[in-house]
Amino acid sequence: MILWWIGNAxxxxxxxxxxxxxxxxxxxxxxxxxxxxxxxxxxxGAGSKDLDAVPLLLTTQDxxxxxxxxxxxxxxxxxxxxxxxxxG
Amino acid sequence: MPAAGxxxxxxxVLIVLALVYYLVSTIVALRQISAGLDQALAGVRExxxxxxxxxxxxxxxxxxxxxxxxxxxxxxxxxxGLVDAVGLVEGLYPGAAAAGFRNFPxxxxxxxxxxxxxxxxxxxxxxxxxxxxxxxxxSPSGPVLRNVEGGSLEARSLYPENRQTRPExxxxxxxxxxxxxxxxxxxxxxxxxxxxxxxxxxxxxxAETAAEGIVxxxxxxxxxxxxxxxxxxxxxSPALGETTGSDVPATEEGIDPxxxxxxxxxxxxxxxxxxxxEPDLKDAAAPPRQVDVDSADTKDDxxx
Numbered sequence: 001m002i003l004w005w006i007g008n009a010x011x012x013x014x015x016x017x018x019x020x021x022x023x024x025x026x027x028x029x030x031x032x033x034x035x036x037x038x039x040x041x042x043x044x045g046a047g048s049k050d051l052d053a054v055p056l057l058l059t060t061q062d063x064x065x066x067x068x069x070x071x072x073x074x075x076x077x078x079x080x081x082x083x084x085x086x087x088g
Numbered sequence: 089m090p091a092a093g094x095x096x097x098x099x100x101v102l103i104v105l106a107l108v109y110y111l112v113s114t115i116v117a118l119r120q121i122s123a124g125l126d127q128a129l130a131g132v133r134e135x136x137x138x139x140x141x142x143x144x145x146x147x148x149x150x151x152x153x154x155x156x157x158x159x160x161x162x163x164x165x166x167x168x169g170l171v172d173a174v175g176l177v178e179g180l181y182p183g184a185a186a187a188g189f190r191n192f193p194x195x196x197x198x199x200x201x202x203x204x205x206x207x208x209x210x211x212x213x214x215x216x217x218x219x220x221x222x223x224x225x226x227s228p229s230g231p232v233l234r235n236v237e238g239g240s241l242e243a244r245s246l247y248p249e250n251r252q253t254r255p256e257x258x259x260x261x262x263x264x265x266x267x268x269x270x271x272x273x274x275x276x277x278x279x280x281x282x283x284x285x286x287x288x289x290x291x292x293x294x295a296e297t298a299a300e301g302i303v304x305x306x307x308x309x310x311x312x313x314x315x316x317x318x319x320x321x322x323x324x325s326p327a328l329g330e331t332t333g334s335d336v337p338a339t340e341e342g343i344d345p346x347x348x349x350x351x352x353x354x355x356x357x358x359x360x361x362x363x364x365x366e367p368d369l370k371d372a373a374a375p376p377r378q379v380d381v382d383s384a385d386t387k388d389d390x391x392x
């Protein structure tokens with residue numbers, strides 16, 4: 001009978017606090033992840049929205065081609081008009 | 089049931105309750121995490137999809153820009169020379185010359201000349217555009233592009249100013265007249281007589297010009313050697329005429345000197361005409377014929 005009471009005492013004074021402590025730690029860790037995950041989701045959404053302008057790169061690509069062509073034509077004309085630098 | 093058994097059951101129930109509470113709370117938190125991760129994954133997938141073509145497009149843009157840079161660098165170095173090109177870049181973008189030109193490794197070792205301190209952008213552009221630019225015009229002092237003082241002066245003189253303060257020393261105007269430090273005696277005389285000192289005093293200072301001549305021969309006057317004259321002089325001796333250099337009258341009778349300054353060639357010159365002699369009119373113009381006059385009168389009458 002004494003051993004039973006000792007077992008009860010250990011159950012209430014040691015096992016129960018340890019179980020509660022460990023479970024609370026797990027719960028706190030899980031709850032702390034939630035805001036971080038929400039922040040990541042918001043950042044991903046914002047990043048995706050920022051990339052909405054990516055299709056404009058196709059326009060930029062085309063305009064850069066045209067600009068370089070114009071520069072090439074202009075440079076060719078200047079090459080014909082302006083004398084070369086004197087050597088030495 | 090003994091009391092110890094009841095206490096045991098209560099302890100077990102408490103432990104189970106604690107387990108249930110915390111495990112359920114943990115499950116709820118994990119589900120929130122799962123939902124958040126799903127949301128984040130959707131955003132990441134969008135990012136991946138949208139950024140997929142960026143690499144190829146940017147690569148193509150860079151290739152085109154590289155071609156443009158190569159073209160402009162080559163053209164600049166070809167037209168301005170490596171040193172001036174580096175100086176030009178340094179003038180426009182201070183510090184950029186240290187990086188040099190991408191296709192010209194030697195440009196990193198070039199000490200950039202201080203082009204921007206001598207030329208403004210506009211002047212430099214004019215100078216680069218061709219030899220017709222004012223700053224690039226031929227100068228007896230040498231090419232101003234390499235003349236720092238001259239180049240700066242030329243650049244500043246291109247811009248108007250309310251009060252002319254530059255250049256500081258203008259060449260002095262030539263001094264003419266009898267008091268001129270350099271006298272140019274006339275080497276030829278064209279028309280009229282050379283005024284003497286008495287005539288100059290009488291007629292005034294303007295007569296001095298005639299006394300000293302217009303342009304001396306050594307400065308390219310009309311009587312200069314042929315090699316100094318233009319190929320096609322506008323006026324030569326046949327057009328200007330020249331004096332005989334003699335006081336002897338050109339005609340046999342000459343002009344009656346008694347008339348002085350009031351002399352008139354029609355009354356005071358020419359041969360003595362005997363009384364009653366008809367004038368010689370063989371060279372005079374003939375009047376219109378009478379039939380022509382009558383015809384003109386008839387036409388006028390019919391017209392009115």
